[in-house]
Amino acid sequence: MSVSLNILQVIGNTSMVQLRRVVPPGGAKVFVKLEWENPTGSMKDRMAQAMISRAEDDGRLRPGDTVVEYSGGSTGMSLALVCVAKGYRLHIVTSDAFSRDKLNQMSAFGAELTLVASEGGLTTKKLILDMIETAREFSRRAHTYWTDQLNNSDSIAGYYPLGEEIWSQTNGKLDAFVQSVGTAASSRGVATVLKRHNPRIKIVVVEPAESPVLSGGQPGAHKIEGVGIGYTPPLWDSSLVDEIVAVKTDDAKAMSRRLAREEGLFAGTSSGANVVAALRVAERLGPDASIATLMVDSGLKYLSTDVFKK
Numbered sequence: 001m002s003v004s005l006n007i008l009q010v011i012g013n014t015s016m017v018q019l020r021r022v023v024p025p026g027g028a029k030v031f032v033k034l035e036w037e038n039p040t041g042s043m044k045d046r047m048a049q050a051m052i053s054r055a056e057d058d059g060r061l062r063p064g065d066t067v068v069e070y071s072g073g074s075t076g077m078s079l080a081l082v083c084v085a086k087g088y089r090l091h092i093v094t095s096d097a098f099s100r101d102k103l104n105q106m107s108a109f110g111a112e113l114t115l116v117a118s119e120g121g122l123t124t125k126k127l128i129l130d131m132i133e134t135a136r137e138f139s140r141r142a143h144t145y146w147t148d149q150l151n152n153s154d155s156i157a158g159y160y161p162l163g164e165e166i167w168s169q170t171n172g173k174l175d176a177f178v179q180s181v182g183t184a185a186s187s188r189g190v191a192t193v194l195k196r197h198n199p200r201i202k203i204v205v206v207e208p209a210e211s212p213v214l215s216g217g218q219p220g221a222h223k224i225e226g227v228g229i230g231y232t233p234p235l236w237d238s239s240l241v242d243e244i245v246a247v248k249t250d251d252a253k254a255m256s257r258r259l260a261r262e263e264g265l266f267a268g269t270s271s272g273a274n275v276v277a278a279l280r281v282a283e284r285l286g287p288d289a290s291i292a293t294l295m296v297d298s299g300l301k302y303l304s305t306d307v308f309k310k
Contacts, residue, residue: 008085011038011045012161016169016292021262022255022275027282028175028289032265032275033166036298040077040105043162043296047185048078050158051147052086061145066091068138069147070131072123072226073102074297079147080109091144093135097121098225100304114138122221125211125230151234155185162186163193166292172197175285178245178278178293180206180227180270181214184236186294191240202242206270206277209246223249224269226296245277252276253307256299260308266299269307 004010014037019030035043055061066089069079076092083090090111094103097118107113116130132150139146149155166177177194179187184205191203207214208222211230219230224247249269256272259265274293282291302308 006085007039008049008082011049013165014038016166017265019263019275022258022279024279024283026287027279028285028287028291030275030278030282031170031290031292032271033162033169033292033294034265035162035294035296036267036300038078040074040081041298041300042074042078043159043186043294044074044078045081046162047149047155047158048075048082048147051149051152051154052079052082052088054154054157055145055147056086061088062143063087065089065143065145066141067145067147068135069093069149070128070135071106071149072098073106073301074226075149076106076111077102077109080106080111083111084109091138093131093138095127095131097123097127099302101301102225105301119221122223123225123228123230124221125219128229149185150183150229153235155183156189156192156235159186159189160193163190166190167194167197170290170292173290174198174201174292175289176202176204176278176281176291178204178206178274178281178291180224180273180277180296181233181236182227182229182270184233188235188237188240191237195240202281203240204243204245204277204281205241206245206247206273208252208273209248212244212246215244215246217246224252224273225302226268227270227273243281245280247273247276256302256307260299265295267295268297268299268302271295271297
């Protein structure tokens with residue numbers, strides 16, 4: 001085993017395991033990528049590193065600057081990690097709608113937090129837009145760089161290595177990839193790579209059933225953190241998507257609990273939604289097919305929520 005020179009060098013190259021107990025009999029094989037093995041316990045470390053590095057390379061971000069972003073937690077934590085490693089200050093606009101665990105972890109990395117009030121602790125379109133506008137106001141300050149994750153295409157490239165890892169770990173024998181949509185960067189980045197290897201791979205994206213805007217429905221409040229922003233994200237590319245699956249918040253939470261108790265996989269609600277959708281696809285594709293999806297982040301980020309509390 002080699003020794004890494006800094007924490008950023010250990011981002012990526014996460015493990016993949018096959019689900020055994022929650023899968024339906026006669027269904028396709030379902031493999032999950034353990035993205036909680038990244039340093040902050042989230043896949044977002046990949047995109048945070050890409051956004052900061054590319055901004056440094058072209059001069060948008062300079063030594064001594066402050067980085068600002070709006071985040072439900074995972075992107076904020078990942079940016080906090082990268083900013084600590086590279087020596088930047090970080091200001092995160094977030095909300096009481098997101099788990100206290102995430103807010104505490106961002107603070108632990110040294111991020112300054114500004115909280116925007118939610119409607120009953122729920123993720124809504126209004127909340128997202130309020131957070132964005134607050135971040136925009138902070139970005140007008142001197143020596144400030146706004147990563148603006150919903151509009152920043154640098155984040156897509158951060159997930160290209162994830163696509164290559166999935167292709168390699170499945171030995172190219174993959175029929176479908178399933179991923180929930182927040183900014184759409186991860187699904188788009190992975191889909192770009194997988195479709196390049198094999199255009200026949202089905203890309204299935206997941207959204208909250210309470211806010212099925214990608215399917216043509218109306219925005220609504222939900223509690224699957226990090227996804228379903230209430231409108232079509234700017235980075236969304238429908239040409240890469242073969243199917244959209246809507247999953248109820250309660251079903252996502254229930255699957256997160258099942259994954260912990262039956263598979264030994266401790267994951268958050270978007271991961272639960274991913275598996276719910278993947279199992280639906282598995283039933284249709286049958287036993288000769290293989291599906292990959294993501295354990296987006298660790299269940300440790302949700303200990304203060306009702307997902308794992310009795």
